Amino acid sequence: DIQMTQSPSSLSASVGDRVTITCQASQDISNYLNWYQQKPGKAPKLLIYDASNLETGVPSRFSGSGSGTDFTFTISSLQPEDIATYYCQQYDNLPPNTFGGGTKVEIK
């Protein structure tokens, strides 16, 4: 099974800061990677698909990049409403479609 290592597990940043989260796959997954946002008490929401494509309606301050085994998720200017836990998920070929461990983003 493909393992997804996400870091950091938590971070604290100020409003307006640039925030970066990384996700590393245990083997090449091409660009078969999604990023999800989960606000407290809510279901997750898809933000980025195919590593770098913004889902419809998602603000442009969110972006993703990478391919192969190394991926990055960026919030260009952190907003108070971005407080959430963010997860990567791979969907290369066969299941299980494993998730990263999550990154909890808080405001400093």
Next chain:
Amino acid sequence: QVQLVESGGGLVKPGGSLRLSCAASGFTFSDYYMSWIRQAPGKGLEWVSYISSSSSYTNYADSVKGRFTISRDNAKNSLYLQMNSLRAEDTAVYYCARWGIAVAGQTPGAAGWGQGTLVTVSS
């Protein structure tokens, strides 16, 4: 707009069974794979199972294989998860999600989620 509404969660004793349901609306249900994903209290997301659009293909996480069965009824726009031989470690919020397939021209992955239903396994 994608709407998914789970039901059927509750408190069950270890070794017991439970059947979860997910009612779908706002999209052509029979065009999409569907998935169950769970989240233990205070923990991350764990993919559990998915089923192809015509039910011809299913797959399960090793942690539930042989105990859980996913199924669907396209005529009723409904997804199900039969859970048997439940264990304490199955305690979680269970989400159903619409699973897109890129080769079908769909946004890949879980692009729509229900609100979740809580399953608690405890004596």
